[in-house]
Amino acid sequence: MTGIEIYKYLPKTNCKKCGFPTCLAFAMKVAQKQAEISLCPELSPESRQFLEEASRPPIKLVSIGRDKKIETGNETVLFRHEKTFYHQPGLVIRIKDTESPGDAARRIREVSSYSVQRVGLDLTLDGFALDNESGNPASFLRLVETAVNNTDMPLVLMSPDTATMKLALDKTAQNRPLIYSATRDNWQDMAQLALDYHCPLAVSERESPGNLAELTERVIQMGVEDIITDPGADSFGNSVDLLTQLRRLAINKRCRPLGYPSITFPGDHASGPEDEALLAAQQIAKYAGIIVLDHFYPGIVYPLLTLRLNIYTDPQKPVKVAAGIYPINDPGNSDPLLVTTDFSLTYFSVAGEIQSCGFPSWLLICDTGGLSVLTAWAAGKFNAREIAKTAKQFGVNDYVNHNALVIPGYVAVIKGALEEEMAGWKILVGPREAMDIGNYLKRTWRENVL
Ligand code: SF4
Numbered sequence: 001m002t003g004i005e006i007y008k009y010l011p012k013t014n015c016k017k018c019g020f021p022t023c024l025a026f027a028m029k030v031a032q033k034q035a036e037i038s039l040c041p042e043l044s045p046e047s048r049q050f051l052e053e054a055s056r057p058p059i060k061l062v063s064i065g066r067d068k069k070i071e072t073g074n075e076t077v078l079f080r081h082e083k084t085f086y087h088q089p090g091l092v093i094r095i096k097d098t099e100s101p102g103d104a105a106r107r108i109r110e111v112s113s114y115s116v117q118r119v120g121l122d123l124t125l126d127g128f129a130l131d132n133e134s135g136n137p138a139s140f141l142r143l144v145e146t147a148v149n150n151t152d153m154p155l156v157l158m159s160p161d162t163a164t165m166k167l168a169l170d171k172t173a174q175n176r177p178l179i180y181s182a183t184r185d186n187w188q189d190m191a192q193l194a195l196d197y198h199c200p201l202a203v204s205e206r207e208s209p210g211n212l213a214e215l216t217e218r219v220i221q222m223g224v225e226d227i228i229t230d231p232g233a234d235s236f237g238n239s240v241d242l243l244t245q246l247r248r249l250a251i252n253k254r255c256r257p258l259g260y261p262s263i264t265f266p267g268d269h270a271s272g273p274e275d276e277a278l279l280a281a282q283q284i285a286k287y288a289g290i291i292v293l294d295h296f297y298p299g300i301v302y303p304l305l306t307l308r309l310n311i312y313t314d315p316q317k318p319v320k321v322a323a324g325i326y327p328i329n330d331p332g333n334s335d336p337l338l339v340t341t342d343f344s345l346t347y348f349s350v351a352g353e354i355q356s357c358g359f360p361s362w363l364l365i366c367d368t369g370g371l372s373v374l375t376a377w378a379a380g381k382f383n384a385r386e387i388a389k390t391a392k393q394f395g396v397n398d399y400v401n402h403n404a405l406v407i408p409g410y411v412a413v414i415k416g417a418l419e420e421e422m423a424g425w426k427i428l429v430g431p432r433e434a435m436d437i438g439n440y441l442k443r444t445w446r447e448n449v450l
Helices: 003-008 023-031 045-055 101-113 137-150 162-175 187-197 209-221 236-251 273-285 298-311 344-357 373-378 384-393 409-421 434-449
Strands: 062-064 070-072 090-096 116-118 121-123 127-131 155-158 178-182 201-204 227-230 290-293 324-328 337-341 361-366 404-407 426-429
Touching: 003 023, 070 090, 090 101, 090 137, 090 298, 101 137, 116 298, 121 298, 127 137, 137 155, 137 162, 155 162, 162 187, 178 187, 178 227, 187 201, 187 209, 201 209, 209 227, 209 236, 236 273, 273 290, 273 298, 324 344, 337 344, 337 373, 337 384, 344 361, 344 434, 361 384, 373 409, 384 404, 384 409, 404 409, 404 434, 409 426, 426 434
Parallel strands: 090 127, 090 290, 127 155, 155 178, 178 201, 201 227, 337 361, 337 404, 404 426
Antiparallel strands: 062 070, 116 121, 324 361
């Protein structure tokens, strides 16, 4: 709704109780999703109900797990460049109850402890889908117990049998697992379990989006609120087609029964781990909410986590590190001093290269608002004046005794101006690419300064 449309439902008394000077100002903020409708205490119950329903995100936020959570949904746009994507899809590993308990426990521990660092963030997987493939309740319960004893990550419980599901929920409901799934054969019983145990429910109907909407509507009418849809996205063409249809229907047509995140199983028809990973990558981009992987290989999982990070990083908020002076490899006061910008990718590329070459150095970081070197220079945020100001602000003279500063090769043009700004300092032009820093420090630094 636009601000003007929202304004029509407000009391128009300008009483300021919402914290805004006028009802119109409040309406504009609500339209921009910067204020909640609940802040106005003067609304009539009818207006409140109407506005709350109208301002609900077209795709509901659904949370799985208790302490560690997968939060998925709450998306408002079809394309990331329109605004941003808010909740990255959960990547979970499927464990089947046909595996031996020892193998299952080992895999669960291995996945739970998997973590890689990128741009200062710890990237991890998000949980497990426990599959009652054997159809045997005892095997499934053994697997559930193994999972509970070896991980605190969120769980998806997969069994078509409601009696088996109930037994599994008795052991896990306090951690709010996802119940997979309500089908046209068992939806009433599964929905009742979701209500009794306060757990989210997956609704599986793979014939068509229309049938899926019908089944979801029935589950909603029983009172289930947290729903994940399973439309059967199982091949490259079918997946992009189905998931895009659901996203369009939810966002453009406000189709409430389809306004939920979706679960996918890219390994179901894959010819191998690589094929599965390719489909998972497509589903990260368009538009899965939870992706269940059958294979866990760090070499495959790492690119998926990186892709997900890139797509779900808000393009309007660059990831950056704090300005300051950073010691790398335990430097002393005769060791090199380099300068670069606070864009995370820039910082971690430069710091990583210095670290791996083993040369002790100081790295001065300028506040450029999270811009890379050339962009910051073009924007006037990484010029001679700003670098000199940062050097003074962080007292570089307290750290080095040689009065030499290495600037990135891409801004060689500011060398003269920086020598004027930092009188008595020798400005050295370093390499353009971070990967050449090691060689530069080992060869050129000594020649120029020592
Ligand atoms: S609290 Fe409600 S009535 Fe008062 S100014 Fe805000 S929007 Fe208007």
